[in-house]
Amino acid sequence: MIEQSARRPGAELLDVHRLRLVESAAPRLTPEERLAMDRVWDERVRANPSFFDGPVLVCAGAEREGPYELVISWVRTTYRHFALRRVPFSTSWLPSFFVSVLQPADDGSLLVGRMSNSTAAPGRWQLPGGSLEPPEGDEPLDMKALQRHAARELIEETGIEARPEDLTFWNVTRAGNGGIGVLFRAPSLPGTEVRARHEEMAAAERARYREPELDAIALIDSTAQLPLLVGPHADYLEPIVRRYAEGDGTGVSI
Numbered sequence: 001m002i003e004q005s006a007r008r009p010g011a012e013l014l015d016v017h018r019l020r021l022v023e024s025a026a027p028r029l030t031p032e033e034r035l036a037m038d039r040v041w042d043e044r045v046r047a048n049p050s051f052f053d054g055p056v057l058v059c060a061g062a063e064r065e066g067p068y069e070l071v072i073s074w075v076r077t078t079y080r081h082f083a084l085r086r087v088p089f090s091t092s093w094l095p096s097f098f099v100s101v102l103q104p105a106d107d108g109s110l111l112v113g114r115m116s117n118s119t120a121a122p123g124r125w126q127l128p129g130g131s132l133e134p135p136e137g138d139e140p141l142d143m144k145a146l147q148r149h150a151a152r153e154l155i156e157e158t159g160i161e162a163r164p165e166d167l168t169f170w171n172v173t174r175a176g177n178g179g180i181g182v183l184f185r186a187p188s189l190p191g192t193e194v195r196a197r198h199e200e201m202a203a204a205e206r207a208r209y210r211e212p213e214l215d216a217i218a219l220i221d222s223t224a225q226l227p228l229l230v231g232p233h234a235d236y237l238e239p240i241v242r243r244y245a246e247g248d249g250t251g252v253s254i
Helices: 031-047 079-086 143-158 191-207 223-228 237-245
Strands: 018-023 055-064 069-078 097-102 110-115 129-131 168-174 180-185 214-220
Touching: 031 079, 055 079, 055 097, 069 079, 097 143, 097 237, 110 143, 110 237, 129 143, 143 180, 143 191, 143 214, 168 237, 191 214, 214 223, 223 237
Parallel strands: 018 069, 097 180
Antiparallel strands: 055 069, 097 129, 110 214, 168 180
């Protein structure tokens, strides 16, 4: 069992070849937890009105089935649930379930982006991506659904359009707080095109008086360049960049 409940430092790659996704029931909150959650959420919305309490998925657990297969249990909830992380006595909080995209340039470098001040993690450097949302209607949450969501995050945050079927499953990461991220690799593009797509997207967002989710990007090819990215880093970024730089960037079979 890959522990989900402990708030522990560090992140790792899980070297997964196959995923099985299983829906689980949401944990029942105590009245005290719900009251504290609502109070923290309301405080955060007052500080940043761009936050919204829309539908989102969280991870209830991740368990190995054999050496390279992972079963991920997921739960439907709303973004308000993440406020439980700031409630010290909460035992019902569940970590993130998200997708991220490795976008290579044709010189072998990798796109990383800085979260804008309007996001939940201002100034943090990470890969393009975000929390998963529930499937619509009777649609299953499967690899195709994850690819579609990853493609949507990529174009929204970078301006780079990729067909979902062209995103290759790459690995799974466990963040330090227990969050589980499914990683995809996009087709390589010229570095000039990567930068131009982001600049066009950012300009279009600002023309609408909105901040782009990623307000800056960089192309890096080794962990030695990470210290040049001023600000906090997603804890999973370093192990991903290290593995990518070692040449294991071709993905694994699903």
